[in-house]
Amino acid sequence: MSGLAEQQCEACNASAPKVTDEEMASLHKSVQDWEILSVEGEDQLRKTFKFRNFAQALAFTNRVGELAEAENHHPAILLEYGKATISWWTHTIGGLHKNDFIMAARTDSAYH
Ligand SMILES: C[C@H](O)[C@H](O)[C@H]1CNC2=NC(N)=NC(=O)C2=N1
Numbered sequence: 001m002s003g004l005a006e007q008q009c010e011a012c013n014a015s016a017p018k019v020t021d022e023e024m025a026s027l028h029k030s031v032q033d034w035e036i037l038s039v040e041g042e043d044q045l046r047k048t049f050k051f052r053n054f055a056q057a058l059a060f061t062n063r064v065g066e067l068a069e070a071e072n073h074h075p076a077i078l079l080e081y082g083k084a085t086i087s088w089w090t091h092t093i094g095g096l097h098k099n100d101f102i103m104a105a106r107t108d109s110a111y112h
Pocket residue numbers: 072073074075088089090091092093
């Protein structure tokens with residue numbers, strides 16, 4: 001099986017299943033630096049990336065935005081001086097789908 005970042009996102013609608021606890025644990029192994037937290041009852045993946053300055057953080061968020069637009073699957077982004085915090089979850093199902101783990105892995109690949 002290809003790495004998580006190379007796997008394809010699937011079209012997701014309101015009836016799509018959230019990941020099970022077992023799937024979550026298994027997928028999390030591939031994005032171990034990402035925190036899984038519940039925000040207003042909805043599970044999310046979250047990670048903060050560090051940079052030397054605001055411009056580098058902004059350039060990274062633009063790369064993440066391109067990844068999101070390519071998959072029509074979008075994160076929450078907090079952009080600060082020297083930092084960018086990325087949160088992934090699937091709004092239509094109010095929680096985590098495998099797509100979110102794929103996009104987290106792709107986000108890691110965009111960090112340089
Ligand atoms: C209409 C549009 O396709 C949907 O709202 C898409 C846009 N991007 C999305 N991004 C995320 N993270 N979850 C969604 O459910 C979602 N839905």
